[in-house]
Amino acid sequence: MSLDSTLSCVNAGGPGSMVRFDHVPQLDQETRLSAEALHALSIWQARPGEVMTLVDPEATAYRARIISMDPAQASCMPFARLPGAVESPLAIDVYQSLPERERFELVLQKLTELGVARIVPMESEHSATLEERDASQKKSHRWPDLIRKASRQCRRAMLPQLMSVQSFAEALLSAESAELKLMLYEGAANWTLTEGFGSFKPRSVALLVGPEGGFSLEEVERAQAVGFLPVSLGPRILRTETAAMVASAIVQSYLGDLG
Ligand code: SAM
Numbered sequence: 561m562s563l564d565s566t567l568s569c570v571n572a573g574g575p576g577s578m579v580r581f582d583h584v585p586q587l588d589q590e591t592r593l594s595a596e597a598l599h600a601l602s603i604w605q606a607r608p609g610e611v612m613t614l615v616d617p618e619a620t621a622y623r624a625r626i627i628s629m630d631p632a633q634a635s636c637m638p639f640a641r642l643p644g645a646v647e648s649p650l651a652i653d654v655y656q657s658l659p660e661r662e663r664f665e666l667v668l669q670k671l672t673e674l675g676v677a678r679i680v681p682m683e684s685e686h687s688a689t690l691e692e693r694d695a696s697q698k699k700s701h702r703w704p705d706l707i708r709k710a711s712r713q714c715r716r717a718m719l720p721q722l723m724s725v726q727s728f729a730e731a732l733l734s735a736e737s738a739e740l741k742l743m744l745y746e747g748a749a750n751w752t753l754t755e756g757f758g759s760f761k762p763r764s765v766a767l768l769v770g771p772e773g774g775f776s777l778e779e780v781e782r783a784q785a786v787g788f789l790p791v792s793l794g795p796r797i798l799r800t801e802t803a804a805m806v807a808s809a810i811v812q813s814y815l816g817d818l819g
Contacts, residue, residue: 568723568724569721569723569724570703570722571603571703571707571719573603573707573718573720573721574718574720575718576599577600577603577718577719578615578647578717579597579604579606579612580594580597580614580615580616580617581638582597583616584616584618584620585622585624587638587641588639589637590627590636590637591624591635592633593635597614597634598629598633598634601629601634604708604719606629607629608627608628608629609625609626610712611623611626612625612626613642613716614636614638614717619645620641620642621641621644621646621717622638622639622642623638623642624637645817646716646717647675647716647717648675648816648817650764650765650811650816650817651677651678651765652675652676652764652767652808652811653676653678653679653680653735653738653764653765653766654667654671654676654769654804655680655682655726655735655769656679656680656682656800656804657682657684657687657769657770657771657775657800658681658682658683658687658690658725658771659771659800660688660772663799663801664681664693664703665699665706666801667679667804668703668707668710669706669709669710670804670805671804671805672707672710672714672716672720673713673714674805674808674809674812674818675716675812675816675817675818676720678723679720679722680723680726680731680734681723681724682725682726682728682731682768683725683726684771684775684776685728685775685778686773686775686776687770687772687773690725700725703722707720728779728782729782732783732786732788735766736786737764738765739762739765740756740762741766741768741783741786741787742757742766742767742768742788742791743775743780743784743790744768744769744770744790744791744792744793744803745770745775745780745790745791745792746770746792746793746797747774747775747780749790749791749792751791752792752794753792753793755791756791757811757814761815765811765815767804767808767811768788769800769803769804769807770800770803771800772799772800793807
């Protein structure tokens with residue numbers, strides 16, 4: 561059984577957030593957008609005057625200024641054609657054990673810039689729970705907004721999906737379909753991260769990142785039982801947010817489009 565269908569995406573990210581032209585547009589000509597594109601613009605909470613990254617049916621990306629936008633229609637002015645794709649051909653899903661305080665916000669911002677496809681906050685044995693984090697001040701409602709801002713800033717064509725907080729068991733199940741599953745483990749891992757993929761060129765990678773207190777031995781065994789390979793990031797112990805960013809950058813660089 562896969563949980564994928566029941567996992568809820570809380571920010572309407574993913575391919576549906578890509579703003580698409582329905583034909584190859586002419587530069588510097590006002591172009592009417594379809595109802596689907598208008599819907600995608602609303603996911604970004606776009607406003608007239610804003611500059612966005614749009615994609616045409618041939619997968620060419622453009623920078624375009626939104627000229628008009630009302631509930632019925634929208635138009636934009638494409639002014640630059642980009643030399644290559646903006647979204648990575650590699651789908652990186654990061655399962656991040658919930659860190660304390662502001663660190664998760666940093667993770668959201670930096671993983672968005674690094675081009676990951678999906679971010680799944682996860683509760684593990686030694687992680688904070690969402691209730692503990694939100695007890696003093698509820699901050700989780702700001703997460704989708706942080707992702708939108710980071711996506712705009714780095715000119716992504718698509719918002720990464722932000723999923724609802726998962727238990728460890730749910731996270732293992734929802735990562736089931738990833739072609740490569742790597743668990744960042746500072747314990748007795750026999751493999752480094754890059755050895756973890758070797759010459760394999762997967763199209764999707766799931767990265768499991770532990771909390772400040774680390775994964776328990778039982779969690780390592782449960783992840784291994786469903787196909788996760790524990791891998792090391794080297795001899796130093798990194799903060800959980802550093803580990804998430806470094807691993808995403810290495811994977812994107814070797815297997816995706818970074819560098
Ligand atoms: N349990 C450890 C301790 O207290 O000694 C530290 C956990 S570390 C701060 C947080 C998470 O980042 C780990 O669970 C792991 O997923 C990842 N991590 C940090 N350094 C790592 C390394 N050198 N290799 C692999 N993963 C690492």
